[in-house]
Amino acid sequence: MKLNKNIKEKGSIFKNWLIIIVVILFVVLPFIINAYWVDVLFFFGIYALLGLSLNIVLGEVGLFDLGHMGFMAIGAYTTAILNTTFGIPIIILLPISAITAGAFAWLVCSPIIHLRGDYLCIVTIGMGEIVRLVLINNPFGITGGPNGVFGIDFLSFGGPLIIDSSIENYFVIWIVVGLTILGLINLQRSRIGRAWNCIREDEIAAEATGIDVRSYKLLAFVLGAGLAGVAGNIYASKLMIVSPESFVFMESCLLFCIVLIGGMGSIPGVLIGAAAISLFPEFFRTFAQYRMLIFGAAMVVMMIFRPGGIWPRKRGAFKVESLLIKAGEENG
Amino acid sequence: MRIFLEQMLNGLTIGSFYALIALGYSMVYGVMKLINFAHGDLFALGSYLGFTLLVWGNAYATVTFGIWGGLIAAILIAAIGIGIAGIIIERIAYRPIYSVGRLPAVVSALGVSIFLQNIIMVIWGPRYQAYPVSVVPTLRFEIGGIHITLLQIVILILSFALLAILYYIIQKTTFGAAIRACALDRDTAALMGINIETIIFFIFFLGPALGGTAGVMVGMYYRQISFTMGWNYGLKAFTATILGGIGNIPGAMLGGLLLGIIEMLGSAYISTAYKDVFVFLILILVLIFRPRGLLGEKVAEKV
Numbered sequence: 001m002k003l004n005k006n007i008k009e010k011g012s013i014f015k016n017w018l019i020i021i022v023v024i025l026f027v028v029l030p031f032i033i034n035a036y037w038v039d040v041l042f043f044f045g046i047y048a049l050l051g052l053s054l055n056i057v058l059g060e061v062g063l064f065d066l067g068h069m070g071f072m073a074i075g076a077y078t079t080a081i082l083n084t085t086f087g088i089p090i091i092i093l094l095p096i097s098a099i100t101a102g103a104f105a106w107l108v109c110s111p112i113i114h115l116r117g118d119y120l121c122i123v124t125i126g127m128g129e130i131v132r133l134v135l136i137n138n139p140f141g142i143t144g145g146p147n148g149v150f151g152i153d154f155l156s157f158g159g160p161l162i163i164d165s166s167i168e169n170y171f172v173i174w175i176v177v178g179l180t181i182l183g184l185i186n187l188q189r190s191r192i193g194r195a196w197n198c199i200r201e202d203e204i205a206a207e208a209t210g211i212d213v214r215s216y217k218l219l220a221f222v223l224g225a226g227l228a229g230v231a232g233n234i235y236a237s238k239l240m241i242v243s244p245e246s247f248v249f250m251e252s253c254l255l256f257c258i259v260l261i262g263g264m265g266s267i268p269g270v271l272i273g274a275a276a277i278s279l280f281p282e283f284f285r286t287f288a289q290y291r292m293l294i295f296g297a298a299m300v301v302m303m304i305f306r307p308g309g310i311w312p313r314k315r316g317a318f319k320v321e322s323l324l325i326k327a328g329e330e331n332g
Numbered sequence: 333m334r335i336f337l338e339q340m341l342n343g344l345t346i347g348s349f350y351a352l353i354a355l356g357y358s359m360v361y362g363v364m365k366l367i368n369f370a371h372g373d374l375f376a377l378g379s380y381l382g383f384t385l386l387v388w389g390n391a392y393a394t395v396t397f398g399i400w401g402g403l404i405a406a407i408l409i410a411a412i413g414i415g416i417a418g419i420i421i422e423r424i425a426y427r428p429i430y431s432v433g434r435l436p437a438v439v440s441a442l443g444v445s446i447f448l449q450n451i452i453m454v455i456w457g458p459r460y461q462a463y464p465v466s467v468v469p470t471l472r473f474e475i476g477g478i479h480i481t482l483l484q485i486v487i488l489i490l491s492f493a494l495l496a497i498l499y500y501i502i503q504k505t506t507f508g509a510a511i512r513a514c515a516l517d518r519d520t521a522a523l524m525g526i527n528i529e530t531i532i533f534f535i536f537f538l539g540p541a542l543g544g545t546a547g548v549m550v551g552m553y554y555r556q557i558s559f560t561m562g563w564n565y566g567l568k569a570f571t572a573t574i575l576g577g578i579g580n581i582p583g584a585m586l587g588g589l590l591l592g593i594i595e596m597l598g599s600a601y602i603s604t605a606y607k608d609v610f611v612f613l614i615l616i617l618v619l620i621f622r623p624r625g626l627l628g629e630k631v632a633e634k635v
Contacts, residue, residue: 111620118367122574123619125567126612137605249567253369253442260439293450299443304428307436 026174030167038166040282045173046235047274051258052180052267053227058256059265059313060193061220062200064121067128068228068255073135073247075101075229076236080149081142083236090155090237094230101229102222109221113214128252135244148243155237169238176234180227181267188267196220197265261302263309272310334477339600340593345484345553347592348491352546353569354576354584355498356418356539362515362579363535365434369441370421371543372566373448374414376559378544379551380456381410383463399469407490407548414544415537422536445562452559463555487549494542495585502581511535515579568595571615577628586627 030038050072057065075097082088082096112123138145155163155172163172187193195216198206207213236242258277262269280298284291302310353375360368385406425444429436471482502508513521514531522528550565551557572591576583594614599607618626 112616115619115623118361118578119574119619119623119625121367122571123616126571126615129567130609130612133606133609137609249563257439257442260435264435289450289454293447293454296443296445296447296450299446300425300440303436303440303443304425307429307432 023178030170035166038170040279042166042170042173042238044274044278045170045177046231047255047258047278048177048271049173049180049231049234050228050255051262051270051274052177052184053224053231054255055224055259055265055267055270056184056196056227057220057224058259059270060188060196060200061217062264063217063220064117065124065221065224066121066249066252066256067124067126067131068224069247069249069252070124070128070131071101071105071225071228072232072235073131073242073244074104074225075232076242076246077135077143077149077232078229079233079236080152080242083152084149085142087153090153090233091157094233097233098226098229101232102226105221105225106218109218113217113221125249125252128247129249132244132247132249135247144243146244148241150241152236152240152242154240155234163237169234173234173238176230184267188265192216192219200265257299261299261309263312266309266311266313269309269311269313276310335600336597337478338480339596341478341480341484343593343596344589345487345592346596347589348488348495349546349550349553349565349588350569350572350591351495351585351588352491352542352549353565354572354588355495355581356543357570357573358576358579358581358584359511359535359539361573362581363511363518363531364426364430364437366426366437367441367570368539369438369566370425370444370448371539372564372569373445373452373562374418374421374540375543375547375550375565375569376557376562377417377448377452378410378414378540378547379557379561380452380461380547380559381413381544382406382548382551383456383461383557385409387464403468403552407545410548411541411544414547415541418536418540419533422532445566449559449562456559458559460556460558463551463557465555468552468555483552487553491546491549494545498538498542499582499585507534568611571611574625575615575618577625580625580627580629583625583627587625590626 030041033041050068053071054065054068057063057068078097078100079090079093082093083090088096108127112120115123135143135148136146143149155169157163163169195206195211198209198211199213199216203213232242235246254277258273259270260273261276262271262273280295281291284294287294353371356371356374357368360366360371386402421444425440426437429440469482469486473480473482473485500508502511510521510526511531511534513524513526514528518528546565550561568591569588572587573584574587575591576585576587591611595607595611598610602610622628
């Protein structure tokens, strides 16, 4: 404990200003642009939240997870089914979706967590695909098959406060993203975050140091899945419909790219990656059918010129402040 | 019993497609430690290339060499074309980033995959394409009550011949030994005087060429191809690779054939709708109890 107090993270004024400008921009922007672009920014927010959730698993702990959309699907379908059949309000379903997705992750990841690298990768792909295929096949008649579940309510805080316009949805998702970022920044600096990074850098060394690798890996999966469940809840209430084709393998791959394009484990990087994935195809709409072609080529070019991502995370730049003097004082 | 044998035969046919595609994943992974996500789309490109060759080249090849000449010519040209595409992709998209680490190469591979998928869509259009009936033999036999088409026999013979040739090259020749050495440890192999460049060239030609062959055969077998089918087959073939033990070439063949048989028997006896679920469930079960895959060797962890 004592050591922590003496360590101060390097902060720069430039970075603080940048954060303030970005926040102001996000508050003002929806009032300037038209409804279409507000919706685009809403999906940017969804991708940002999903990117942040995958970043816990892939960026912080270095576990290859290519089935992350499966967790979002669990969250979205939990919201959709409980809301349409039992009429439970969306706001109550928000934590329920998160818990369900987290519990699902705990259940399916417990037996496979010992797998390494590419083997874990293919198992998560398999898991995501199983979730999607089961949803398509309409088990017990509750998921609505390929058509999905529709008629989901808007988010409502009781009384007149119903989130039913694009701008309101935009603020909901970005407030959630903002809170998540604050939480994750704290998590990164905490004991858990340091343990995660230690596992990412060298699993065997981490285990030798006394870190419970298995539990920490599971914790990352459960937290990541829970956040994806939250994203699923917001997504379901905005679109009012969930269907299996929103959760295809391709989307999981895009999430993977968000984390890697931005920079592994870097929160601003994830935001940039999510912007690249969600806004890029929109800006290139004039190219119509060539836009995804350009998108694929851009991913390759991007990786050739900036393989570490656009905004890679700095390696723990801690400044030890007057540690020696303090220690000396205690001794003397 | 009759249904069982017929399903086994169908399973073997599909399994041989998976095995041919899986070889590409496995060889590239073995030497480069890279999951080549673009491989599935190269397979789809092969299918479309074969389609064009069969439709346009129909007049020339079929008239001069007959229907078989046309088919063989299409398969050969598609295989060589896709092989060259594989080499070009390696040069442009993978070579500059090998040194940086594994993950950027994965993103690059996904980028190539999206690029290829869309280039197919731009050239051939987003709709399903159908292989013309006139270029595919439709003869059917009945042996002991089991229905089998001539095409199925040809596909089985051709793909098993390819698998056997590749098995021979990899396991028995000096060149194969060099490839296996690279898969074990690339740096040491280079120090032993193995020309890594040649190996990479060979791997990135042969893998996609086999995938392209499988593409044309899938087109002939199902007669319907779409620009997104690369993802589906690629995912299955990749699953097969892992099932057999990634980087292990006989393992990829075994995994592919097993996967095809599991899929077919599962859809015949349990449920058609859940056939892909069985595939992934069995994969997960195998990996829980045998994390290195069926034929993968246990590698000691280096500290």
